[in-house]
Amino acid sequence: MGNAAEKKLPRIEINARLCKGCSICVDFCPTNVLEMRGTTAAVKDLAACTRCQLCDLRCPDFAIQVFD
Amino acid sequence: MSSPTGGVVKKEKVSVPFDYNKYLRPNKLPHIWCPGCGHGIVLKAMLRAIHNAGLNKDNVCVISGIGCSSRTPGYVDFNTLHTLHGRALSFATGVKFANPKLKVIVVTGDGDALAIGGNHFIHTCRRNIDLTVLVFTNATYGMTGGQYSPTTPIGSQATTSRYGNIEPPFDACEMAKASGASFVARGTAYHTLELEKTIQEALEHKGTSVVDIIDACPTYFGRMNKFKGASQMMEEIEKDKTVSVKQVDKLPPEKVQGKMLRGVLHKVDRPEYCEQYETLVMEKAKAK
Numbered sequence: 046m047g048n049a050a051e052k053k054l055p056r057i058e059i060n061a062r063l064c065k066g067c068s069i070c071v072d073f074c075p076t077n078v079l080e081m082r083g084t085t086a087a088v089k090d091l092a093a094c095t096r097c098q099l100c101d102l103r104c105p106d107f108a109i110q111v112f113d
Numbered sequence: 114m115s116s117p118t119g120g121v122v123k124k125e126k127v128s129v130p131f132d133y134n135k136y137l138r139p140n141k142l143p144h145i146w147c148p149g150c151g152h153g154i155v156l157k158a159m160l161r162a163i164h165n166a167g168l169n170k171d172n173v174c175v176i177s178g179i180g181c182s183s184r185t186p187g188y189v190d191f192n193t194l195h196t197l198h199g200r201a202l203s204f205a206t207g208v209k210f211a212n213p214k215l216k217v218i219v220v221t222g223d224g225d226a227l228a229i230g231g232n233h234f235i236h237t238c239r240r241n242i243d244l245t246v247l248v249f250t251n252a253t254y255g256m257t258g259g260q261y262s263p264t265t266p267i268g269s270q271a272t273t274s275r276y277g278n279i280e281p282p283f284d285a286c287e288m289a290k291a292s293g294a295s296f297v298a299r300g301t302a303y304h305t306l307e308l309e310k311t312i313q314e315a316l317e318h319k320g321t322s323v324v325d326i327i328d329a330c331p332t333y334f335g336r337m338n339k340f341k342g343a344s345q346m347m348e349e350i351e352k353d354k355t356v357s358v359k360q361v362d363k364l365p366p367e368k369v370q371g372k373m374l375r376g377v378l379h380k381v382d383r384p385e386y387c388e389q390y391e392t393l394v395m396e397k398a399k400a401k
Contacts, residue, residue: 065143067344102305106144
C-alpha cells in the first residue's frame with residue numbers, strides 16, 4: 046500500500062457564487078476537512094478527506110463537489 | 114469511471130461526483146431557497162433518482178403548485194409546469210391523462226398538498242393514476258412568512274401560533290394510504306442516499322406513489338423554535354425523530370415511541386387509472 050506521501054489527494058471544488066454559507070458541509074464532514082471562512086465554506090485539511098461525498102450529497106446549493 | 118488506486122475502495126462508493134448540470138438550468142442558479150433549506154438536498158436526490166431510473170429528460174414532466182418547494186420546476190431542465198396553489202395534482206392528472214407515456218412528477222409542499230390541495234390529494238390517491246408525488250414537509254409556510262401548516266407539530270411556534278400550535282398534525286403517509294395510493298413512503302433530507310433510492314422506487318412503481326419528505330426550514334421554523342441552524346434541525350428532527358422501517362422490529366419499544374417511520378411504508382398492486390380507462394375505451398369501441 047502507498048504511504049502518505051504518495052497518497053493521491055482529492056480535489057474539492059467549492060463554487061463561491063453558489064455557496065450560501067449554511068455550514069451543513071462543515072458540520073457533517075466526518076473528518077473535519079472543511080471550515081467556514083467568512084460566509085463560504087473552505088477546505089482546511091485536504092489530506093483528511095476520505096472522498097465520502099457527504100458534503101456533496103447534503104449541500105443544498107449545488108456548491109461543493111469532490112473529484113477523485 | 115476509474116477506480117482509485119490502492120486498497121482504499123469502499124463498497125459501492127461514488128468516486129466521480131454526479132453531474133447535476135445535465136438536469137438543471139444552470140443559469141437559473143443560485144436558487145431562491147434560504148441558506149440551509151432542505152429543498153435543495155431533496156432536489157438533488159430527486160435528480161439522482163431520475164438519472165438512476167434511466168428516464169429520458171424529454172419524457173419527464175415536473176409539475177408544482179405554489180410555495181417554496183414549488184419553485185423546483187424553474188431550476189430543472191425537464192418539461193415543467195408551475196401552476197396554481199394546491200392544484201398541481203389536478204394539472205398533473207390532466208397532463209398524464211393527455212399523454213400517458215410521460216413520467217409525471219409532482220413536487221409540492223406540505224401546505225400545498227395537504228391543506229390547500231387536500232381534496233385533490235385524496236382523490237388522486239383514490240384514482241391511483243400513475244403520478245409520483247413528492248411532498249416536501251417542512252412544517253411551515255415559508256414563502257408567506259412562517260405560518261403554521263398542517264404538519265406543524267403540537268406546541269411548535271409559528272408566526273400564527275405565538276403561544277404554541279394546538280392543532281394535531283397530519284400524517285401525509287397515513288392519509289395517502291387510507292385514500293388508496295398504491296405506493297407510500299417517507300424519507301428525509303438527512304438520509305439523502307436512502308431518499309434517492311426511495312424516490313427511484315416511487316418512480317418505477319405503476320400507480321400513485323406518494324413520498325413524504327421531511328426537510329428543514331431554518332429561516333422560519335428553525336428560528337422560531339430556537340434551533341441554532343440547519344445542521345441542528347437535520348440532526349434533531351430528521352435524524353433523531355425518525356426510524357427506518359427495516360430497523361423498527363429490532364429496536365426496543367421506547368426507542369421507537371413518538372418517532373416517524375422512514376422507508377417504503379405501503380406498496381400494493383392496484384389497477385392504474387389511465388390503463389383502466391384505455392381498456393374501457395377499447396371494450397366499448399369493439400362492442401360497436
